[in-house]
Amino acid sequence: MSSASLPADFLRALSEGFPADFLTQDAEELKEYGRDWTRVYAPAPSAVALPRTTDEVARLLALCHQHAVAVVPSGGRTGLAGGAVAAKGEVVLSLQRMARLGPVDLLGNTVRVQAGAVTEAVHRHCAEHGLTWPVDFASKGSSTVGGNIATNAGGVKVIRYGLTRNWVLGLQVVTADGRVLELNGALEKNNTGLDLRQLFIGSEGTLGVITEATLKLTQLPGKQDVFLFAVPDVASVLRLFRDARQQTAFLISAYEFFTDRCLSRVQRHRKLRSPFEAPSGCYVLLEAEPRDAAAVEAWLGSLFERGLVTDGTQAQGAAQAAELWALREGISESLSATGLPHKNDISLPVAGLEAFCAELEAVFQSRYPGWEICLFGHIGDGNLHVNVMKPDALDKAEFLAHTKQADPTMFELVRKHAGSISAEHGIGLLKKDYLGYSRSEEELALLRALKRTLDPRGVLNPGKILDA
Numbered sequence: 239m240s241s242a243s244l245p246a247d248f249l250r251a252l253s254e255g256f257p258a259d260f261l262t263q264d265a266e267e268l269k270e271y272g273r274d275w276t277r278v279y280a281p282a283p284s285a286v287a288l289p290r291t292t293d294e295v296a297r298l299l300a301l302c303h304q305h306a307v308a309v310v311p312s313g314g315r316t317g318l319a320g321g322a323v324a325a326k327g328e329v330v331l332s333l334q335r336m337a338r339l340g341p342v343d344l345l346g347n348t349v350r351v352q353a354g355a356v357t358e359a360v361h362r363h364c365a366e367h368g369l370t371w372p373v374d375f376a377s378k379g380s381s382t383v384g385g386n387i388a389t390n391a392g393g394v395k396v397i398r399y400g401l402t403r404n405w406v407l408g409l410q411v412v413t414a415d416g417r418v419l420e421l422n423g424a425l426e427k428n429n430t431g432l433d434l435r436q437l438f439i440g441s442e443g444t445l446g447v448i449t450e451a452t453l454k455l456t457q458l459p460g461k462q463d464v465f466l467f468a469v470p471d472v473a474s475v476l477r478l479f480r481d482a483r484q485q486t487a488f489l490i491s492a493y494e495f496f497t498d499r500c501l502s503r504v505q506r507h508r509k510l511r512s513p514f515e516a517p518s519g520c521y522v523l524l525e526a527e528p529r530d531a532a533a534v535e536a537w538l539g540s541l542f543e544r545g546l547v548t549d550g551t552q553a554q555g556a557a558q559a560a561e562l563w564a565l566r567e568g569i570s571e572s573l574s575a576t577g578l579p580h581k582n583d584i585s586l587p588v589a590g591l592e593a594f595c596a597e598l599e600a601v602f603q604s605r606y607p608g609w610e611i612c613l614f615g616h617i618g619d620g621n622l623h624v625n626v627m628k629p630d631a632l633d634k635a636e637f638l639a640h641t642k643q644a645d646p647t648m649f650e651l652v653r654k655h656a657g658s659i660s661a662e663h664g665i666g667l668l669k670k671d672y673l674g675y676s677r678s679e680e681e682l683a684l685l686r687a688l689k690r691t692l693d694p695r696g697v698l699n700p701g702k703i704l705d706a
């Protein structure tokens with residue numbers, strides 16, 4: 239469907255019943271709103287709708303349903319699986335004008351916000367009261383609450399707080415045909431049968447459009463210690479993790495790792511310096527809330543004695559902590575800025591990581607002989623980001639064809655070790671063909687049946703996650 243083929247009576251209804259600036263078909267804006275951070279698909283929406291109220295969202299969806307016009311719900315478009323891509327003449331429904339933050343409820347530790355609220359704005363709003371919504375990742379300056387919930391986003395604090403799903407009390411959702419649902423309100427406990435709210439969390443905009451959410455908050459953590467350790471290899475990363483996890487001297491709030499390949503790309507792109515004199519195979523960023531400073535000190539000393547790390551540094555103050563974090567959080571952006579990465583986001587049961595990583599090495603050697611692989615991720619959650627970099631000698635099309643062919647070998651290994659082909663990035667368009675590696679035929683049939691029930695005309699983010 240191109241813009242010219244949007245039904246004339248649909249466009250007339252929009253121009254008559256909505257504000258003058260509700261819809262744009264400006265070429266630059268179509269391009270911007272039609273893509274996410276995947277940058278693999280050419281954006282081609284036919285229009286962008288910018289509602290200010292839930293009522294406008296509901297009336298727009300009712301019209302789309304009536305005229306069978308496809309809609310792509312759109313938050314901060316920071317996704318990496320193509321879930322917010324509009325490449326087939328869809329109408330993009332941007333929630334960006336719906337960013338109101340309600341008052342923080344200091345008794346219930348909740349806040350109700352509109353879906354377009356930016357993650358970092360929510361953090362600042364709640365921090366004034368000593369509270370936080372502990373959903374945190376590198377894209378927090380652009381990602382939105384609605385997008386985070388629709389994708390059940392993960393990030394760097396999952397090891398302590400769990401996924402976004404755990405921090406949503408209530409949802410306001412508009413259905414495909416324009417009905418407004420209020421699900422669970424601000425209730426912590428509600429045992430009245432199936433929890434419909436969970437249907438929409440992680441549905442990537444395919445079952446309904448989230449317009450407001452009541453978020454569950456927690457106290458801001460106390461002072462955090464940030465450490466960077468050098469270790470020789472992935473097995474050592476896991477050995478150190480096992481040791482750190484058994485400590486009672488601190489509470490882990492992030493356990494991140496990256497390889498020397500990642501570090502050199504970050505150094506090249508961000509012009510940052512490594513705190514270590516000699517390079518090492520792998521690095522671990524540990525953020526922890528200390529409970530017993532003397533015991534933390536003793537533990538640190540023992541790491542060298544016991545050969546668990548080859549080097550290490552502790553941030554002295556917030557500025558140094560930010561510098562260490564920049565080495566980790568700058569990776570994704572630096573890989574894209576200095577080359578063409580083929581990204582994969584996988585997860586394994588933590589206990590199975592060591593065996594998986596050993597076998598993964600063999601997959602790399604057979605499928606990508608001599609290629610640069612940049613491995614990093616939230617390894618404390620079993621989440622690895624595997625980035626295969628395009629060799630200079632290959633052209634882009636050849637490279638993409640090769641990685642597409644090689645992916646199933648890794649997904650087979652993920653299945654063998656009972657992992658998931660998408661840990662936190664979702665399925666979108668990018669992983670759709672591979673969903674069967676992580677979900678059974680029976681599950682897929684149920685998911686299709688749900689889609690047909692909630693979106694019988696197939697207008698909500700069609701083609702994402704699965705084909706109904």
Ligand code: ZN
Binds near residue numbers: 615616
């Ligand atoms: Zn991540």
